[in-house]
Amino acid sequence: MEMIIRDIGFIIGTTLMYSTPLIYTSLGGVITERSGVVNIGLEGMMYFGAFVGAAVAYFTASPWLGLLCAALGGALFGLIHAVACVTFNAEQIVSGIAINFLGAGSALFISRLLFDGATQTLTIPNKMPLPLDFLFGEGRLFPSSGFMDLVFNRFATVYLAFFMVFVVWLVLYKTRIGMRVRAVGENPEAANTLGVSVIKIRYCAVILSGVFAGLGGAAMSIAVVSRFSNTLISGHGFIALAAMIFGKWKPQGAMLACLLFGAAKGFEIYLGSKGVPIPGDILAILPYLLTLIILVGFVGKTTAPGAVGKIFDKSGH
Amino acid sequence: MKKLSVMALALTFAAFTAFAGTASAKTLKVAMVTDVGGVNDQSFNQSAWEGLKRAEKELGIKTAYKESKQDADYAPNLETLTDAENDLIWGIGFLMADAIRSTALINPDQYYAIVDFFYGPDTPANVSCAIFQEEQPSFLVGYIAGKMTKTNKIGFVGGIKFPLIEKFEYGYMAGAKLANPNVEVLRQYAESFTDAAKGKAITTNMYGQGADIVFHASGAVGDGVIEAAKEDGKWAIGVDKDQNSLAPDNVLTSAMKRVDNAIFDMVKQLQEGHFKGGEAVVYNLSNNGVGIAPTSSKHVPAAILAEVDDLIAKIKAGELVVPSTAAEYEAFIK
Numbered sequence: 001m002e003m004i005i006r007d008i009g010f011i012i013g014t015t016l017m018y019s020t021p022l023i024y025t026s027l028g029g030v031i032t033e034r035s036g037v038v039n040i041g042l043e044g045m046m047y048f049g050a051f052v053g054a055a056v057a058y059f060t061a062s063p064w065l066g067l068l069c070a071a072l073g074g075a076l077f078g079l080i081h082a083v084a085c086v087t088f089n090a091e092q093i094v095s096g097i098a099i100n101f102l103g104a105g106s107a108l109f110i111s112r113l114l115f116d117g118a119t120q121t122l123t124i125p126n127k128m129p130l131p132l133d134f135l136f137g138e139g140r141l142f143p144s145s146g147f148m149d150l151v152f153n154r155f156a157t158v159y160l161a162f163f164m165v166f167v168v169w170l171v172l173y174k175t176r177i178g179m180r181v182r183a184v185g186e187n188p189e190a191a192n193t194l195g196v197s198v199i200k201i202r203y204c205a206v207i208l209s210g211v212f213a214g215l216g217g218a219a220m221s222i223a224v225v226s227r228f229s230n231t232l233i234s235g236h237g238f239i240a241l242a243a244m245i246f247g248k249w250k251p252q253g254a255m256l257a258c259l260l261f262g263a264a265k266g267f268e269i270y271l272g273s274k275g276v277p278i279p280g281d282i283l284a285i286l287p288y289l290l291t292l293i294i295l296v297g298f299v300g301k302t303t304a305p306g307a308v309g310k311i312f313d314k315s316g317h
Numbered sequence: 318m319k320k321l322s323v324m325a326l327a328l329t330f331a332a333f334t335a336f337a338g339t340a341s342a343k344t345l346k347v348a349m350v351t352d353v354g355g356v357n358d359q360s361f362n363q364s365a366w367e368g369l370k371r372a373e374k375e376l377g378i379k380t381a382y383k384e385s386k387q388d389a390d391y392a393p394n395l396e397t398l399t400d401a402e403n404d405l406i407w408g409i410g411f412l413m414a415d416a417i418r419s420t421a422l423i424n425p426d427q428y429y430a431i432v433d434f435f436y437g438p439d440t441p442a443n444v445s446c447a448i449f450q451e452e453q454p455s456f457l458v459g460y461i462a463g464k465m466t467k468t469n470k471i472g473f474v475g476g477i478k479f480p481l482i483e484k485f486e487y488g489y490m491a492g493a494k495l496a497n498p499n500v501e502v503l504r505q506y507a508e509s510f511t512d513a514a515k516g517k518a519i520t521t522n523m524y525g526q527g528a529d530i531v532f533h534a535s536g537a538v539g540d541g542v543i544e545a546a547k548e549d550g551k552w553a554i555g556v557d558k559d560q561n562s563l564a565p566d567n568v569l570t571s572a573m574k575r576v577d578n579a580i581f582d583m584v585k586q587l588q589e590g591h592f593k594g595g596e597a598v599v600y601n602l603s604n605n606g607v608g609i610a611p612t613s614s615k616h617v618p619a620a621i622l623a624e625v626d627d628l629i630a631k632i633k634a635g636e637l638v639v640p641s642t643a644a645e646y647e648a649f650i651k
Contacts (some may be wrong), residue, residue: 115358
């Protein structure tokens with residue numbers, strides 16, 4: 001019995017570890033698409049954020065500063081995407097693809113300059129604090145490696161992710177600004193007529209998506225592990241993008257989709273450790289398969305915001 | 318005037334041939350193509366390049382490299398270096414096996430060499446294969462783990478299950494069993510060489526089940542393995558190179574593969590006029606192709622290291638043959 005409880009704790013803990021970076025990034029996706037701008041550049045922004053987070057945390061010995069700079073780094077690429085798509089009406093998918101190459105390319109380029117030619121940073125000296133250990137002393141609140149420890153003794157980034165889901169939900173659905181963002185994403189012409197600045201709202205939303213993707217990357221490089229390497233972010237941005245769509249463009253939906261994916265990963269690792277007679281490569285498909293089945297079977301039809309991906313031209317052309 | 322230009326022409330021609338003559342007779346040109354890791358990957362490719370640079374310094378050869386960004390770059394990179402008239406071209410890593418073979422068949426007069434792959438009887442006569450007995454250093458670190466575990470439980474995290482990684486797995490298990498017949502080895506493959514989060518989860522789970530030392534042979538997945546050791550205050554064992562710098566208090570030792578030594582050795586042999594085309598050159602403890610990390614003495618007691626030295630001597634002398642497959646392992650523990 002004790003073993004089973006511990007195993008469940010392990011699966012939940014793994015779920016949280018896996019989904020945290022995805023939750024940040026998918027929140028970024030929700031915000032930008034709600035304002036009507038597609039951003040498939042999340043992967044590149046995440047990649048860049050992961051690098052900046054680890055590099056800054058390495059040089060300053062402060063994981064918090066790393067996290068902050070990762071957000072700024074993501075914002076920079078958000079700005080580039082906004083300039084291309086909002087000001088110059090570029091095709092959003094094309095700009096997103098360019099951002100993916102640019103994000104990864106600049107991260108590797110800067111890494112080579114700063115880290116003696118290597119495409120990975122050195123190990124950061126200090127990690128994000130574990131809030132429970134920080135508040136109550138290490139192993140004081142829950143016995144270590146017990147159920148409660150496995151589930152709740154998580155990095156600050158994990159707690160922050162869930163808090164952010166709440167904040168984004170609150171802003172999107174309970175404030176005037178949020179209503180404007182959604183209006184701009186559904187029908188920019190109408191919003192424009194009512195005096196809402198479509199351009200301004202979209203700029204803010206796209207830059208914010210970069211901020212969240214940057215945080216997502218840093219949540220990987222300074223919490224899950226403690227350095228950036230060239231393969232650390234491989235496809236996470238795209239999974240977050242998919243989670244946002246499966247979550248019906250809602251922050252809480254995206255969060256659930258990310259958790260589902262993380263849980264499937266946790267379950268897969270658990271099964272693998274029990275030596276079940278299923279080949280490992282089949283097990284490795286499980287998270288993707290399970291996600292697909294649940295989403296096709298239970299989530300139903302998803303509808304994108306009305307104006308997503310469409311170019312808004314203020315002059316009416 | 319005419320006479321003068323003819324003379325000038327003759328002179329230039331003479332200078333040219335003289336130059337070409339000395340170049341081909343004296344300075345050996347050796348180049349390498351990296352796999353997708355790039356030349357500064359802190360691992361395999363970097364080690365290979367260090368070997369070439371050492372050869373440049375000590376043997377006076379000329380070196381160059383080409384980085385591959387994706388699998389599709391291997392063949393074009395090999396072609397470019399072939400056109401550049403190198404004496405020997407290295408492909409670093411088994412990922413390049415097909416590209417090396419097909420390029421070698423088209424250019425039969427050019428020497429090639431590959432790290433970590435042997436084509437068996439299909440090896441072209443102009444290709445030499447450098448392979449390693451990874452089971453030997455794995456055996457040694459397994460022995461250390463078996464001696465040092467306090468819970469009689471240790472772990473192994475593999476990248477993707479294929480024979481190369483199984484050499485690490487079974488060598489490690491055999492070493493651990495020899496040191497401690499009661500030891501239990503938890504084993505799991507990540508089915509990836511990049512998913513660090515998965516490495517961390519697998520390792521955390523192993524520690525949760527009572528293991529106190531985990532060895533990995535899983536590339537970047539190992540970042541997660543070492544991270545878990547750091548967070549849980551347990552031991553991890555590194556691979557390929559000395560990984561102690563990643564977590565100085567938690568990396569017990571590392572099973573090292575000296576790609577640099579292998580490359581240096583083969584370049585030296587070529588310079589002396591021996592190129593072992595069409596066959597495999599095996600690197601192991603006897604020719605310093607593998608070993609355990611120099612930082613091992615930081616955490617491993619001297620008495621255990623002395624036993625390890627005895628084992629090394631026995632393996633070198635051929636008294637002890639380390640198993641590298643499941644079947645050999647079964648036979649070994651009997």
